[in-house]
Amino acid sequence: MDVVQFLMYMSLCTICALSKPTEKKERVHHDPELSNKVHDDAQNFEYDHDAFLGAEEAKTFDQLTPEESKERLGMIVGKIDADKDGFVTEGELKAWIKKAQKKYIFDNVARQWHEFDLNQDDIISWDEYRNVTYGTYLDDPDPDDGFNYKQMMMRDERRFKMADKDGNHVASKEEFTAFLHPEEFDYMKDIVVLETMEDIDKNGDGVIDLEEYIGDMYSHDGDSEEPEWVKTEREQFVEFRDKNRDGKMDKEETKDWILPSDYDHAEAEARHLVYESDQNKDGKLTREEIVDKYDLFVGSQATDFGEALVRHDEF
Numbered sequence: 342m343d344v345v346q347f348l349m350y351m352s353l354c355t356i357c358a359l360s361k362p363t364e365k366k367e368r369v370h371h372d373p374e375l376s377n378k379v380h381d382d383a384q385n386f387e388y389d390h391d392a393f394l395g396a397e398e399a400k401t402f403d404q405l406t407p408e409e410s411k412e413r414l415g416m417i418v419g420k421i422d423a424d425k426d427g428f429v430t431e432g433e434l435k436a437w438i439k440k441a442q443k444k445y446i447f448d449n450v451a452r453q454w455h456e457f458d459l460n461q462d463d464i465i466s467w468d469e470y471r472n473v474t475y476g477t478y479l480d481d482p483d484p485d486d487g488f489n490y491k492q493m494m495m496r497d498e499r500r501f502k503m504a505d506k507d508g509n510h511v512a513s514k515e516e517f518t519a520f521l522h523p524e525e526f527d528y529m530k531d532i533v534v535l536e537t538m539e540d541i542d543k544n545g546d547g548v549i550d551l552e553e554y555i556g557d558m559y560s561h562d563g564d565s566e567e568p569e570w571v572k573t574e575r576e577q578f579v580e581f582r583d584k585n586r587d588g589k590m591d592k593e594e595t596k597d598w599i600l601p602s603d604y605d606h607a608e609a610e611a612r613h614l615v616y617e618s619d620q621n622k623d624g625k626l627t628r629e630e631i632v633d634k635y636d637l638f639v640g641s642q643a644t645d646f647g648e649a650l651v652r653h654d655e656f
């Protein structure tokens with residue numbers, strides 16, 4: 342979290358603190374849905390289009406003729422086939438879907454990129470990030486606004502190093518995205534867990550006890566009796582979070598809590614798309630099999646128009 346995000350977060354917290362603290366803080370990162378459309382292929386393939394392309398990109402295909410749509414889909418197939426063996430496997434399709442779902446995050450980072458890339462060499466060094474983010478603090482190391490910038494900066498630097506996958510001390514676009522959105526990247530999971538634990542572990546003993554766990558989501562603030570949901574959370578901690586029943590949550594237990602291995606939406610969709618388009622049932626897809634089913638994968642405006650014509654003819 343950079344300073345700006347942090348300040349926004351803090352002001353949100355102030356708003357929360359002023360209102361009655363019945364809303365609990367969300368620490369758990371769930372695997373998000375692939376689309377907000379209903380998945381009912383008997384009605385339409387809009388869910389599949391959003392899943393396969395990402396919601397924004399899916400809209401652009403709605404403007405295309407079937408021919409244009411097929412042509413662009415054919416080019417996409419080349420990118421999905423990561424090992425270039427001429428077949429798209431379920432695994433390759435799943436990786437593609439995950440990437441399509443993250444596209445808005447990469448776009449978001451691309452928009453901020455030039456702000457941090459001071460010398461415009463298309464990589465971001467820790468110095469660049471630090472100077473941009475903590476510039477005023479570095480000039481005046483003793484501001485009296487109550488923030489511990491030194492600690493925030495050390496935390497950012499540690500995360501920056503973790504995001505630096507190839508260890509060359511600078512961030513590529515991909516690495517910088519992992520730095521800003523660590524919960525989206527498998528190799529950043531440990532730092533997400535560590536930072537969350539540090540937030541909650543008030544006495545700094547490296548584990549989360551029951552009171553710290555509750556204290557993170559609920560503050561008494563003069564309530565004489567705890568609300569029902571807080572009591573439920575106490576039970577949750579004892580019954581499920583603290584798996585080895587030693588009264589505290591360690592790293593592994595915290596990880597199981599905040600990064601649950603949910604239902605894998607991308608995997609399910611990849612399996613579905615293969616099943617629906619694998620004509621010769623060999624378990625993998627050729628370019629032809631995919632393009633034949635272009636209405637399932639990407640669609641086009643003219644398909645709907647065509648369907649409308651067909652429907653019209655029936656009258």
Ligand SMILES: *[C@@H]1O[C@H](CO)[C@@H](O)[C@H](O)[C@H]1NC(C)=O
Pocket residue numbers: 459466468469472
């Ligand atoms: C960051 O700021 C320091 C101190 O002002 C300066 O010496 C350094 O050159 C800056 N680095 C970059 C990459 O801008």
